[in-house]
Amino acid sequence: MSTASALARPAAAEDPVDALIKSIRIPPRPSLLADLQRELASPDPSPETIGRIVASDVGMSGALLKLANSAIYGGRRKAKSIEQAILFLGINQVASLMTGLLARQAIPANSAALASFWDVSTRRAQAMVFLSRRLRIGEPDVAHTFGLFCDTGLPLLMDRFADYGATYAAASLEAERPFTALEEERHATSHASIGCLLARNWGLSDHVVWAILHHHDYAVLEDAHTAGAVRSLVALSLLAEAAICKYQGHAESLEWNKGGVRACAYLGLSAEETAELLDELHEAFHDDQ
Numbered sequence: 671m672s673t674a675s676a677l678a679r680p681a682a683a684e685d686p687v688d689a690l691i692k693s694i695r696i697p698p699r700p701s702l703l704a705d706l707q708r709e710l711a712s713p714d715p716s717p718e719t720i721g722r723i724v725a726s727d728v729g730m731s732g733a734l735l736k737l738a739n740s741a742i743y744g745g746r747r748k749a750k751s752i753e754q755a756i757l758f759l760g761i762n763q764v765a766s767l768m769t770g771l772l773a774r775q776a777i778p779a780n781s782a783a784l785a786s787f788w789d790v791s792t793r794r795a796q797a798m799v800f801l802s803r804r805l806r807i808g809e810p811d812v813a814h815t816f817g818l819f820c821d822t823g824l825p826l827l828m829d830r831f832a833d834y835g836a837t838y839a840a841a842s843l844e845a846e847r848p849f850t851a852l853e854e855e856r857h858a859t860s861h862a863s864i865g866c867l868l869a870r871n872w873g874l875s876d877h878v879v880w881a882i883l884h885h886h887d888y889a890v891l892e893d894a895h896t897a898g899a900v901r902s903l904v905a906l907s908l909l910a911e912a913a914i915c916k917y918q919g920h921a922e923s924l925e926w927n928k929g930g931v932r933a934c935a936y937l938g939l940s941a942e943e944t945a946e947l948l949d950e951l952h953e954a955f956h957d958d959q
Contacts, residue, residue, distance in 0.1 A: 690858055694830045697776040699872045702727060706765050707873050717756045720764060724752050730771055737767050741957040742796045766811035769874075770795060770818040777868075779825040783835045787825060790914060791818050793955065797910035798903075800954055804947065805937065807902050816878045816903045817910065819869050820885045823861030826868070831857055845924055848886045862886055877903065888929030891936045905933040909944070913951040 705723050709715050725731050731752055738755040739748050743763070749755040756764050770792070779787035795817030802813035827834045834857065841852040850860035866883035881903035884890040888908075891901050908929050915923035923930075934944055 694826055694859075694864055696826065696864075696868050696871055700772045700776055702730070703769055703772050703872065706768060710761065710765055715761055717753070717761060720761055721752045721756055724756075724764070724768060730768060733771050734764065734767055737771075738764075740796070742800055742954055743767070760811075762809070762811040763814070766814045769815055769872075773818060773822065773872075777822055777825055779828075781825070781828050781835065783838055784825055784828060787821070791821060793914055793917070794818070794820070794907070794910050796954075797913055797951055798906055800951055801906045801909055801947070804950070805906075807906065807937070808899055812875060812878060812899070813903065813906060815874060816881050817907065819865060819874065819878065820882050820907060821861060821865065822868055823864030823866075826864050827853070827857065827859070827861055843924070845927070848888075848928070849925070850886045860886075881907075886925075888932050891929070891932040901936060904929075905936045908933040909937075909947065909951075913948050913955070916948060916952055917955045 702723060706720065709719050709723065724734060734752065735749060735755055737743055738759055743759060747758050749758050759767075774788050779785075795814045798813035798817035799810045802808050802810040824838065828838070831837070837852055837856050841849045844852060850862050853860040862883050862885060866879055869879045869882050877897060877899040880897070881900045884896070884900065885904050885907055888904070890896050891905055893901070908926055912923045912926040912930065915926070930944075934941075939947070
């Protein structure tokens with residue numbers, strides 16, 4: 671039984687998969703995030719209260735302002751204070767950026783194999799925001815959160831299994847099978863399943879939680895029973911992946927080769943429109959350096 675199956679079924683007597691899940695260190699939800707989510711869940715969220723929560727951590731405040739003023743998020747207006755950042759970006763986008771910064775603190779990626787993990791995750795989140803806005807699909811803050819969290823299971827598995835580095839390297843070279851197939855074979859779980867569990871424990875939206883679980887399962891793009899918001903996040907993540915590979919100078923994206931056609935079909939994009947989008951995103955990456 672896989673971790674995904676365990677997540678979907680009712681609780682029962684503990685089996686090996688349950689024991690495995692418990693043996694993986696899932697960082698607890700940060701208190702600042704709980705405070706943010708509590709305010710966002712109120713009938714009338716207060717920008718002033720959100721500002722006070724953000725300003726309570728000097729490091730968070732500085733990092734948030736830097737992100738808010740980046741090319742992808744800030745546009746021409748430059749925020750000089752947390753209050754201006756909230757005004758320019760909106761409460762939900764600020765909360766999304768804060769969630770990402772807190773995740774980076776809580777989930778260290780110190781192994782050599784994952785040296786650029788958070789850089790790539792941040793780049794993916796930026797790409798997801800760009801694509802969500804450009805194609806007018808879904809909510810940019812939700813796309814941002816998904817982009818940051820979809821691979822958070824990787825460092826957690828690296829920490830749990832001494833031989834996971836070899837699994838990660840081999841799975842990265844899989845040209846046909848899903849990335850997660852080798853993980854399931856060797857470790858009875860996958861980074862998608864563990865990332866889904868983390869997102870659920872941190873109180874992220876259901877669409878983000880399930881999109882993380884399915885982000886290497888490209889058949890979901892053709893599954894009418896899956897929520898459109900989940901399918902859109904998976905499709906946009908493939909475009910983001912292709913753009914990041916191009917930006918990094920790689921000849922091709924194996925993930926795009928596996929699911930790109932399905933993603934374009936779901937999004938209704940022609941080959942020409944896709945190429946134009948990827949060029950725009952590639953340019954946006956360079957503008958944000």
